[in-house]
Amino acid sequence: MSDPILRVEGISKGFPGVQALKDVHLEVRAGEVLVLVGENGAGKSTLMKILSGIYTRDEGEIFFEGQPVELTGPLQAQQLGITIIHQELNMMPDLTVAQNIYIGREPRRGPFVSERELNRQTAELLKNLDISLDPREKVGELTVAEQQMVEIAKALSFNAKVLIMDEPTSALTDAEVETLFGLIDQLRARGTGIVYISHRMDELRRLADRVSVLRDGAYIGSLEKDEISIPTVIEMMVGRAIDEGARPEPRDFGGAPVVLDVQGLSTKALLKDVSFQLHKGEILGFAGLMGAGRTETARAVIGADPRDGGTISVAGRETRIRQPEDAVKRGIGYLSEDRKLLGLMLEQDVTFNTVLASLSSYANSIGWMGDRTAKDKTKEYVQQLRVKTPSVNQVVKLLSGGNQQKVVIARWLMRDCDILIFDEPTRGIDIGAKDEIYRLMQQLADAGKSIIVISSELPELLRIANRITVFANGEVTGELRNEEATQEKIMHLAAHGEDN
Structure with missing residues (x-):
């Protein structure tokens, strides 16, 4: 079992009238997909925003590659190697694929951006990820799945060691989901640690190396791959058993108005x-x-x-x-x-x-x-x-x-x-x-x-x-x-x- 790339201990975060996180513990290992689950309001997104530098924690410690770190903003988190892809994609539709990936970091010749070098650099990055996109195409002309690929490429252009994905399949077709899963498998094989937030139990079955569960802002526990069962995960999430196979009682409405x-x-x-x-x-x-x-x-x-x-x-x-x-x-x-x-x-x-x-x-x-x-x-x-x-x-x-x-x-x-x-x-x-x-x-x-x-x-x-x-x-x-x-x-x- 590899040492964690990222580890959090005792993380708490409160907002006016709401305690979003209470003494949360979590770890992410290299080359694994950690599926993070919990009901809406369980604290998943708040925790991920703390890990990506968007929020500051009230209490607790964050360790990256064994060293304690202070995350003061998203750019610092990216430079460290932690990148998040939000459920609501953050692309600029009128810019090209290359411009979106390297915005603010474009290669220059003197005071001018070198579009040729920018496109070459992007083409090489996309090729390494087996993503078939034209660096010169405008992002607004891409499908949602293709835009998601651009977000992933952008994250990895920062040499991301931990990639956080928040409900990435919510707007994708079945075929696009399979393409995304294929890319996730590639990233896992390269040693990237992935935190995958999802509500979908079928995705958990397909992707998870481990599952961690939050409920009401608290850490409930984690299951290794050979321990994962859907009824167990659901009960950990909601605090009670839910029969997914239940059906309504047969009724004849023929006589009803x-x-x-x-x-x-x-x-x-x-x-x-x-x-x-x-x-x-x-x-x-x-x-x-x-x-x-x-x-x-x-x-x-x-x-x-x-x-x-x-x-x-x-x-x-x-x-x-x-x-x-x-x-x-x-x-x-x-x-x-x-x-x-x-x-x-x-x-x-x-x-x-x-x-x-x-x-x-x-x-x-x-x-x-x-x-x-x-x-x-x-x-x-x-x-x-x-x-x-x-x-x-x-x-x-x-x-x-x-x-x-x-x-x-x-x-x-x-x-x-x-x-x-x-x-x-x-x-x-x-x-x-x-x-x-x-x-x-x-x-x-x-x-x-x-x-x-x-x-x-x-x-x-x-x-x-x-x-x-x-x-x-x-x-x-x-x-x-x-x-x-x-x-x-x-x-x-x-x-x-x-x-x-």
Whole structure:
């Protein structure tokens, strides 16, 4: 067992009203992938920002190659050999690959940058990493995966000995993920120590040489490769066992009222004669490959995209929904797949985001929320949904992903929507928070709400949906009751629906 390149002892860090880290211990060895896991808010990102010089620690010691170090900023950490690739990529789209990699360190001839030498140097670096990119291409014209490769090349241009990767696959396709994993294997073979932060258990299985777990800002423990089991890791993360293979109890909704009846829905862009029904108290899953028509159907139903044909009936009455406001008036709430861009106002507080769909009920004569009942009502939903926040005055961007999602759910519950459409409800959320969202959806359904869940994760649909409607090429290609559904059957309908 090799000595650690990087070791931290007793690290603590606090912010106003929050103790983010408490006496944390961690070590990273040369040539290993250490997968760091924990729920949202466990302290993973705070620890990594301390190790990369972005934050300063309150207590504890950091050792690099056996020597105590003080990390005073990101540049010093990079020069030492510690580099981080953030989940939100930090590229300059109008600059070339070479310019992004060596910005501030460009080779010069006198006072001028030598573009020729810069491109030659970059080409050599990319070749050594087996990355097939043109140094002269603008980063803004690259895919997200290619931009990620540029970030990795930039990190290694500092001769990084420890590379920290924060949720690097969150925006990648399956093929791009495999390319990234191949590069990680190369880096491991060269002796680079990698800290890999992830919520995805399948990535843990594929990559981990060791796993370290944080929970509520504290270090819980580490497992060597031959000790790793997914149930053990999950229990360490959340403090309780979670049955990933659980399914809803079989139920027959045939006698339940139809609350949403969509027939022959079509759009000029994609959808062709889409029909489905949603019953009271039912959770209906939408499955299919990316671009198959799942989200497009939801957007057409709520009036976000124009329809070219078809009818929509709510509670037995045909209705015209031309814009999202019409859908809200008819009791339909839509939770967008991109909660940060389309679902939340990140700079506003929990109260504002919760009452956003019900502003007319809480605005005072001045036109803003002077009514104390807005905060009181928000507190009720924060308590009911167990939103972890210091107060309803907390700015939403400071909440974890799972708690942000709960705020969006609270908004539509406050509006008293009977039909809720969840689009990728657990994207970017840890497994403990996922389980809470699943339980919450089931509670809502048990209380008489009707839910559509759109998800790219088939285990998620099997875990929560009573029925699953499958899409391919803008059409419904099949429908499966949960008790008969398998991942294989769903994928067959999603990939080969035209043959059925």
